[in-house]
Amino acid sequence: MDFTQLRNIISRYCVGEEIWVDSRTVYIGHKEPPPGAEAYIPQRYPDNRIVSSKYTFWNFIPKNLFEQFRRIANFYFLVIFLVQLIIDTPTSPVTSGLPLFFVITVTAIKQGYEDWLRHKADCSINKCPVDVVQQGKVVRTQSHKLRVGDIVVVREDETFPCDLILLSSSRYDGTCYVTTASLDGESSHKTYYAVQDTLAFRTEQEVDTLHATIECEQPQPDLYKFVGRINIYKDKEEPVARPLGAENLLLRGATLKNTQHIYAVAVYTGMETKMALNYQSKSQKRSAVEKSMNAFLIVYLFILISKAVINTVLKYAFQWSPDRDEPWYNHRTEIERQRHVVIRAFTDFLAFMVLFNYIIPVSMYVTVEMQKFLGSYFITWDEEMFDEELGEGAQVNTSDLNEELGQVEYVFTDKTGTLTENNMEFIECCVDGNVYIPHAICNGQILSAASSIDMIDSSPGGYRREHEDLFFRALCLCHTVQVKEEETVESIKRGIHQGRPTSFYISSSPDEVALVEGMKRLGYTYLRLKDNYMEILNKDDEIERFELLHVLNFDSVRRRMSVIVKSSSGEYLLFCKGADSSIFPRVVSGKVEQVKARVELNAVEGLRTLCVAYRRLSESDYQEACLHLNEAKLALQDREQRLAQAYDIIERDFVLLGATAVEDRLQEKAADTIESLHKAGMKVWVLTGDKMETAAATCYASKLFRRTTQILELTKKRTEEQSLHDVLFELNRTVLRQRSISGLSVDCLDFGLIIDGATLSAVLKANQEGAGCGNYREIFLDICRNCSAVLCCRMAPLQKAQIVKLIKASKEHPITLAVGDGANDVSMILEAHVGIGIMGKEGRQAARNSDYAIPKFKHLKKMLLVHGHFYYIRIAELVQYFFYKNVCFIFPQFLYQFFCGFSQQPLYDTAYLTLYNISFTSLPILLYSLVEQHVTMDTLKRDPSLYRDIAKNSLLRWPVFLYWTCLGLFDAVIFFFGAYFLFDNTTFTSNGQLMTTNTQMMFGNWTFGTLVFTVLVFTVTLKLALDTHHWTWINHFVIWGSLLFYVIFSLLWGGIIWPFLNYQRMYYVFMQMLSSGPAWLSIILLITVSLLPDVIKKVLCRALCPTAIERAQSSRPCLTVEPSTIFMLSQSSSRMSF
């Protein structure tokens, strides 16, 4: 099938006007041109090295440090650290320097390791062996050493190491077969041609004698476009120039098939190959959670600065009167007195910043990184995502995006190899309404599955028999399938008798292979085409020979193909097969009704159907047809058009024989997965390079389109009839009307959109030209938004990325996910927020460039609905909790400034300040964020609609953030003033002095701080305990363990005179506090009061407006009691959530 024409059209749309910026001249075999040719200007080309790594050994440290300090948080901590070094601050530089150093080191190690892996992967590609012809000999070298101009030998099933111009092949006609599956997803074999003047070279020596140059355009990313010229210098003759086109260019990444070896010359190498140009530069993907985290961070930074400013201003207001500024008991040193007031104020401001800097927790970043890194192991460990066939489980390439998996709104999926197995299978055929299914064959006997179909009239046996014979012969003859050469007729025969499933057909259309294979299974085997005779082995084991007279090739406008053959009995027969819509109008007789019914039934099943018809030609008919055809073929002008006319005349008056059904087997559970994704509120788009009909059939099969789906077409065919403008507006109207009619009941009708690459680029291009013709892009997006499913066919790899980008940039900024398996999907995988690679048959480029790689499409369901959901709620809690606990931590310190004359006196001891985030409160939240399951995995899988609960970053929106912050403020106020009133109004004392009784001791400021701190640690830990829904032994261990650790640490810290400290201010403070009854009572009281509002809020929210998840949680106890009602209940709960 000839796609080049269509491709050219697409490429014209994609790339726009071709621009000859420059051309390059390649000297084949690095030979200098003969004198007299243009001046020899050696051009410099990159070598054939592929680089995907970010760092080298030398630039790692500076570049990585630079990248890390570009992060706002790291930079902030660096500044704080420097401030602490420079000025006299309330806390020691160690308190911020140590954690910062820790964070930077951990991150650098992680990134270095990841880059090392990339280096290794690059290396294995670059070191892969390649055969090059040098001085008439084949020399084995490494891929990265290839240079432009090298002559390369590629053998069967090898992948081309760079972009090559075919010189000659082992086939005598100078052609070779190539599959570009890993480039554009088409697994069919394509034929590439050598230039006439070079195709005769057979050996290395001969090739080496070639003296020629190639002039071609500079590299550009369009896979289907190449313009060049080869100049061949022969002895003392004028050079012969031949044009070169895309049909001569073998692309890197494609694989040589069915050809022993080829000789070809390298024109584009390394990062200039079309495959590499189709890769997009890797940009650091950041998850939505990280973005909200940064937003929160900025809020907190603002709070921090305003706190520091308020305190500085108040300090100077407070110190206005000299007795407060410098009371007699607290004189300044001379140096301090001489300092200018502005400098003093600025220093004070910085000191306040340092004092409050813990509000932005450095440990949050460590914890988040650790959570992501460790958490991602649950994906790789997941046994359900392990594929037995591949022997591999899911892979995580970047752990930064775990939570993004829970936020996906748009799923862009490739078709071939992702949704489908990329494996055509013949399902059934029907002759006059009688269905034949290959599975029902026993010993070559066809058992008609007639019981499955209504026999309206039982035709006479002879008539039926005749049609049956013709039908099977038609399918055996009407195709362009080639037979692998090494298969002999005898071996084929033997294979059939032994029931060996041999696959020896090759064709540019996998459907045709499937059909011919299917015929073989039904007893009719196409053997070969020899000397224009097609040989068929029929089910009686006899060889029938038909003379092939004419092939009326397939084209996508006519959507059918025909052959004219002459049977051994001298009959002229025209067999035609094609899409039902193009056959039925031309049929004059046959059981149209029955066949039509069957075809429709099959189409709904998602099978790819073709109708088969024939026409008996008389001698005169045949002569006439020949005349038409030859005339058209010889025409110099409008050849295409005239051929079409000729075909139109010949292909008519058919007798309908029957129909076939071929299935591109969907991947296991693909439909179920898509259904779940739909239920989870995601929009699924299929982006494929395949043709529309095929893609649409797959969409139906995978339940992307349902029978009720109203299909909107935005294809080249339509835009040719109407202008793009009209079509767009019409579709938009349809959609809008429907929306206004349906009103509340949105589900009553859903739309599916089909758009092709050409139209898409027209839509996008129109926008660039200006607003004159209206904003097509917006209208298009508007239509898409109202469609539950969109199919984009005939997409070039970069177009896939364009679509993703378009949606990403639309005004809701939805989170996108791209899933694909081939190199053609790499650009979209890189573009989308989350890129998922399927470890497919078509190489590993997609898996390598993806963020996550899974063995099968069905694993996407668990990946998103379970892992994504878990990761999201985990990290959301992590982020909110971190901010909360640091508000609780630092706000009392802020309040304390009002009672210590704004002197930056820390409320807590240095050890507490440093360890609060590092050890007292870090492990419970880290472990929570690793193992929390607010509902069980099974519930999540069973009820995809729970995914909607967390959509749109719902747990990290501003109201939620505000709630947490207010809760933190409330708790902080309770802690501080609780302690304040206990200390202030009265003598808060202990009467249980150690050793003696009946004494009264005074508590100092460290006891005050320790009391607040104790309440703080207990409250924030218990708050997390309240939020924990899934108490494994780990949670128990960590939560109670860290509380115990706090107590033990405090006892130890205060129980010993630490020799390395120059102050002993905490000595026995904690013990003395615990020896006081009121301290115990107030700790209990303050913890209770701090936790009360959250408990009340939880209970009331659950009662008044429960979310779907909360309902699912509530129904959990019932489920465990009565497993049989699980399904019913989950259904009812999901219904209630709408």
Add this chain to the structure above:
Amino acid sequence: MVKAEKEIANRPDNTAFTQQRLPAWQPMLSAGIVIPGFVLIGLAFIGIGVALFVTSRSIEVLEIDYTGEDKNSPCFKCSDQDVKNCVCNLEFSLDSLFEGPVFFYYGLSNYFQNYRKYAASRDDDQLSGDLDAFTSPSDSCSPFDLNGNDKPIVPCGAIANSMFNDTFVLYRVVNGVKKLVPLDGKGIAWWTDYNVKYRNPTVTPLKNAFNGTVKPISWPKPAYQLDTSDPANNGFINQDFLVWMRRAALPDFRKLYRRITEGEYEKGLPAGNYSLKIAYNYPVLSFHGTKKVVFSNVSWMGGKNEFLGIAYLVVGSLCVLMSIVMLIVYAKFKFPEDD
């Protein structure tokens, strides 16, 4: 075979942890737990609150301000900075027995013992009896580390320098005769401060350790002469010094001065007239501070503290109230688990 091995190698471990299927307790804040829980907590809190409140009520406190700002105050004459060695007498009477043991505090207000610079202005090495630190006090003590002649100050720093130095003598006036009330100054500081944290240098006599150093600028006597009556109560382990060195958390504070536990006052201060002789030394008016003396007795829960009792009562009632509100909510909006 090779493939099978590879498969096994790649296959993830099927353990409960890796598959996230660890057995777990999945509690939920459901009606059945929360409402009874709230009622229970509420009742318990109310109980504690009542107990605390009643106890607190039974505690007696007597506070007398003696700053002398007011012209009618007996200490008015001393409030002038220029008057040295001023003594004033504070008269008060008790209507009934002030139950013992009675604790005698002094209180300061608007006094920031929690200034950062002030708080750091001490040398713990010195205070633990390290003689090297005697000759070269830590920088943190600055500007109270060296006197004008660059002689080291021991104990150095602002805290020590500003030690409270008013002294009190309490008399019971019986028939116009002043009868000395014995005050017990032992064990008013933390046991650990007295026995472990603060150490005098192991030099006898103590005075020799202080050779080459000077007393803090504001001190009338050097550290080794703080208590002339008891040689063991001198230097850094002087009880009053220890009490002072434990800085107060807030600007209005009181510190324990003495206990009244001995002899006939074991049961408390009997009703009658009392006279408190105050050696007024400590200047507070310059920073608008006040000074006071406080007599108080204690209970099992410490000093007088109505706040804690009231807070318990309020929180307890709130809990009960919330449980009622929740009950109403539950009745109105049926919970899913009630179905």
